[in-house]
Amino acid sequence: MITFCSAISRVFTMKRLIAATVVLAALTGVVFAQEPKEDEPLVLEQKQKKKDAEAAEKQYKSTLDRTRQEPTAPRTDPWSNMRGADDSKTKR
Secondary structure (H helix, E strand, O other): OOOHHHHHHHHHHHHHHHHHHHHHHHHHHHHHHOOOOOOOHHHHHHHHHHHHHHHHHHHHHHHHHHHHHOOOOOOOOOOOOOOOOOOOHHHO
């Protein structure tokens, strides 16, 4: 024995469920529409910038490694023959 109020309540609940499903489906479509595609110019540009940055970083690191590996030359004073024999800083 189903009462009249119970049947109306079930119909109302079913309508709410269907409305919620439709809204959820609509929002899901909007979210997927906002994702960038692989062939868009901005995505390609970002990928190119990332590759360029990685290449620059690799070149920078290799340059640092080369400068660290080279033996340091003995330090010389190019002005040593221009100074006098007793040219100390305490005299100034």
